[in-house]
Amino acid sequence: MSLQLDVLNRLSNSVIEGNSEAARRAATDALKTNLDPLEAIENGLAKGLREVGGRFERGEMFLMQLIMSGEAMKAGLQVLKPEILKQKKQLTGSGTVLIGTVEGDIHDIGKSIVNAMLTAEGFDVIDLGVDVPDQVFVEKTKEIKPHILGLSALMTTTRTKQKDVIEALKRSELRDVAKVMVGGATITPEWAEEIGADAYGEDAVDAARKAKGLIKG
Amino acid sequence: MKRRLEYVTRSGSGVIIKMNKEQMKADLEAGSKDAAQKGHIPELTADELDCVLDIMVEPTKIVGIERGKEIVLSRDGGVIKYTGCTRYAGVPLSKEQGVIVGERILSLDTMELGHADYSFKPCKPIAFDEAHHMENAQMLSVIPVLYGAMPNLGTYYQSLGGRWPTPTELLKEGKIEESREVQERAAEDLIKDIVYIARIMNQSGADGLNMDTSAAAGDAEFYACLNAIERVKKETNLAVEIGMAGEMILGMHCELEYQGKRLAGLWPHEQGRLIEKAGASIFGPVVNTRTTKSFPWNLGRALAFIKAVSKAVQIPIHVNMGMGVCSIPMTEIPPVDAVTRAAKAMITIADVDGI
Numbered sequence: 001m002s003l004q005l006d007v008l009n010r011l012s013n014s015v016i017e018g019n020s021e022a023a024r025r026a027a028t029d030a031l032k033t034n035l036d037p038l039e040a041i042e043n044g045l046a047k048g049l050r051e052v053g054g055r056f057e058r059g060e061m062f063l064m065q066l067i068m069s070g071e072a073m074k075a076g077l078q079v080l081k082p083e084i085l086k087q088k089k090q091l092t093g094s095g096t097v098l099i100g101t102v103e104g105d106i107h108d109i110g111k112s113i114v115n116a117m118l119t120a121e122g123f124d125v126i127d128l129g130v131d132v133p134d135q136v137f138v139e140k141t142k143e144i145k146p147h148i149l150g151l152s153a154l155m156t157t158t159r160t161k162q163k164d165v166i167e168a169l170k171r172s173e174l175r176d177v178a179k180v181m182v183g184g185a186t187i188t189p190e191w192a193e194e195i196g197a198d199a200y201g202e203d204a205v206d207a208a209r210k211a212k213g214l215i216k217g
Numbered sequence: 218m219k220r221r222l223e224y225v226t227r228s229g230s231g232v233i234i235k236m237n238k239e240q241m242k243a244d245l246e247a248g249s250k251d252a253a254q255k256g257h258i259p260e261l262t263a264d265e266l267d268c269v270l271d272i273m274v275e276p277t278k279i280v281g282i283e284r285g286k287e288i289v290l291s292r293d294g295g296v297i298k299y300t301g302c303t304r305y306a307g308v309p310l311s312k313e314q315g316v317i318v319g320e321r322i323l324s325l326d327t328m329e330l331g332h333a334d335y336s337f338k339p340c341k342p343i344a345f346d347e348a349h350h351m352e353n354a355q356m357l358s359v360i361p362v363l364y365g366a367m368p369n370l371g372t373y374y375q376s377l378g379g380r381w382p383t384p385t386e387l388l389k390e391g392k393i394e395e396s397r398e399v400q401e402r403a404a405e406d407l408i409k410d411i412v413y414i415a416r417i418m419n420q421s422g423a424d425g426l427n428m429d430t431s432a433a434a435g436d437a438e439f440y441a442c443l444n445a446i447e448r449v450k451k452e453t454n455l456a457v458e459i460g461m462a463g464e465m466i467l468g469m470h471c472e473l474e475y476q477g478k479r480l481a482g483l484w485p486h487e488q489g490r491l492i493e494k495a496g497a498s499i500f501g502p503v504v505n506t507r508t509t510k511s512f513p514w515n516l517g518r519a520l521a522f523i524k525a526v527s528k529a530v531q532i533p534i535h536v537n538m539g540m541g542v543c544s545i546p547m548t549e550i551p552p553v554d555a556v557t558r559a560a561k562a563m564i565t566i567a568d569v570d571g572i
Contacts, residue, residue, distance in 0.1 A: 059465060062468020064388075109371075187508075
């Protein structure tokens with residue numbers, strides 16, 4: 001087996017096993033063997049997380065493992081990204097996601113699962129936490145200029161805040177800064193359309209898929 | 218071209234749609250297949266699919282069950298659904314009045330008392346006040362009256378005013394082992410609180426304890442529930458009913474086991490086996506409704522899962538059927554056309570004992 005193929009396998013396996021240290025070592029070795037960093041990501045790290053995503057969807061892997069895989073992915077990317085920038089190449093499919101649970105709602109688990117899937121897909125996720133006022137979403141959107149703003153609401157009584165945030169973005173003339181994705185147990189595609197969201201994530205895997213679609217445009 | 222007859226049904230999000238028989242059957246079958254693949258359980262048979270299809274296309278808005286096949290209607294949520302003002306009826310009733318309304322006007326087979334906050338942890342400081350209401354309710358009613366609350370492990374974490382660091386925050390910092398440890402400690406606190414409430418309710422004559430939306434916080438919460446059931450059954454005379462929060466146990470911890478079985482990733486029939494081993498009296502399984510799929514798809518899926526539960530356990534099954542669960546569309550007021558069809562199908566095909 002060639003050295004580079006061995007490194008690609010190690011990158012992939014480190015993500016599947018959720019081993020951040022192994023991912024860091026493999027990424028370092030990728031650079032030492034002059035492996036194209038984009039290939040190291042696509043056919044190494046990303047291949048591993050595609051496998052993780054599939055296993056999670058099938059119920060063969062669970063949230064904790066998903067998060068560990070996401071951390072391993074991050075660890076590998078930390079080593080490879082500077083080389084990509086140095087070579088003036090561009091990492092496709094990733095972007096920044098600003099996410100939070102809307103005001104009045106304290107549910108966190110679903111959002112955490114979405115965060116893990118987005119991280120595993122290479123997104124930089126900035127989590128504002130729970131019970132986030134509308135104005136904080138607006139201010140952070142203005143400051144960070146994310147590619148995607150994710151709004152999570154579990155209950156029918158709090159989902160109206162998703163609409164309020166979108167309206168607040170319009171009033172501040174920030175609506176076009178980020179694509180807005182909504183999700184949560186009581187959220188439906190019809191609700192997302194009604195409030196003017198750009199996408200609806202039915203579950204964490206769907207949210208990550210839709211996020212990639214929003215980035216590609 | 219001859220137009221196929223279309224029937225009114227719903228989407229998973231509650232929107233009225235029309236489908237012909239072939240479309241409905243295809244969706245029933247696809248939903249059943251999805252359940253079979255996920256849960257490693259049998260699909261619905263061809264006869265069962267035809268039977269459900271007949272129920273779906275009945276011309277009346279509401280469908281009913283044949284004489285002799287009636288089942289028990291058990292109640293969760295206490296009287297909140299009568300008195301709550303945010304999305305419920307907003308009728309001002311005392312807890313005791315709520316029980317009598319349930320028994321004498323709504324013809325429910327069981328009723329429940331619960332704290333407006335409806336989680337075990339906030340019940341502790343007012344447990345003796347709740348016991349007083351339970352004593353009154355027992356004297357005023359004939360039907361079994363249980364005391365209910367949600368285990369809600371999240372209330373033990375700092376994000377919700379509890380004493381333990383929030384596991385998801387620790388996970389974000391990469392502190393995997395610390396996250397597992399706080400979940401284990403919070404689970405021990407939850408077990409103690411459930412048993413504490415159970416003992417007080419037992420003294421006040423309650424017929425049972427209901428754990429609602431169990432395992433909402435994942436495998437650590439389910440671990441706490443199973444161990445709490447064991448202790449409640451040993452230390453009190455209460456029946457224990459346990460209703461789930463979701464169809465699969467989330468692996469927030471991943472390494473917790475009960476009687477040698479890992480809890481993360483368990484599907485309803487697997488949950489039921491452990492719940493029965495723990496000593497519970499009634500199991501309320503849940504299957505989540507997919508809003509992007511049709512009601513027939515969701516019903517096919519729910520029926521396959523619940524049928525597997527019926528085969529797996531001997532204790533009574535009171536399937537949870539409300540907003541967004543067991544095929545009921547995701548609407549605040551579940552549409553009666555969907556509810557009665559799903560209920561009839563659950564009784565006929567999945568052999569449930571109650572709803």
